[in-house]
Amino acid sequence: MSFAGLALDGLLALSLPILAWRTLAARDLYRAAILFITFGVILALAWARLGAPDIALAEAAIGAGITGALLLNTVGGLSRRNGGDDDERPDEPTDRVGRPWTTRLAVAIPVTILAVGLGWAVLSLPAPTVDMPSLVGEAIAEGEVSHPITAVLLDYRSYDTFLEIGVLLLAALCVWSLGLSAVRGEAPEAVAKSPVLAGFVRLLAPAMVVSGVYLLWAGTSQPGGAFQAGAVLGALGVVMVLTGLLAPSLGRGSIIRAGLALGFSVFLLVGVAAMLATGGFLEYPAGFEYGLILAIEFFLTFSIALTLTALFTTVPPREKKEGA
């Protein structure tokens, strides 16, 4: 490895813990959200340097992009909530939870033990008795999905993807059950009615749809896949919700509910059907892998995009005025 490469890797490895620490230590929630986004971007760069473009894409799109937008949306909602109706500019929301040394110690000790334990586990890993990488490589050559990460994810780790889409569905359900108010009418007047923004969304929408579908399709042979495609399409949905183009029609009707559950249901259905045919849950019958995997990815993408969009349709409710 060249010196420049080593220097870049060192810089990345050094900035990650520092950024993580600053994110957690920041009292100002807006600053914490921005630092979190920076952390996500640096982490995506680190994944790219480690030769894992799939994870880098997912981290940049979901970890930094969508999660960052979600955090900023929440901070914005909190800031408006604190603002009240008077002319005073709203305060930046801050983290008011106290941090005595007992709390710090109660967090630091288990985290240190975990870090030391993980480090010890990695360093003392026994040499594998079975050469998994080459076994997987042979199996992928037999399978029809040629990209190693997608093939591994779906052939060997279907459970992982299955549980991830389940977690996403649960997250949407949790957000809905918090009783938050609708996002409608929350965007500042000047922004919501800006012709520049409307033109931008019009220009961006077709490009994002094309790149989302391309990522899904490309996922079978190169970096990409359902989560990355869903993130791009979800980002388009988020932009449309925040600009007020989509919010009125995206309620909690039965069609939206069905759409949210579609990916998980199709995955479950295919898994059970495969179990009836081959005897193992999510063990696809030979010859049908490519079609089944692509079908599942298609429905997953749709549900992921819809879930990520639906997360943005609510904001924190206004604070009840108590003697203020």
Next chain:
Amino acid sequence: MISSLVNIASILFVVAGAFFFLAGTVGLLRFPDVYTRLHSLTKADNTGLGLVVVGLAIQSGSVLAALKMILAWLFVLVSGATAAHLISTTALKGGIRVWRKE
């Protein structure tokens, strides 16, 4: 001969782009208000990234890769301009005054 000329051109373009990023960052940190900071930031994004893209495009050796990079630059141009417009409009409507020299 040709390849070393291309290399020299690449280096010049990328270094010029990096200079714009450096200047933009210094401006972002040093300028007094949100409007001037936006001004310096958009210079870094537009010109800096454009120069880096030109420097890398002539290295890529494939028209498709070069077009992809130029497309990425165009998207950054459009989204940067939109974001700068939205931030400055919101700041102006929100009552943030424009900085004037005393």
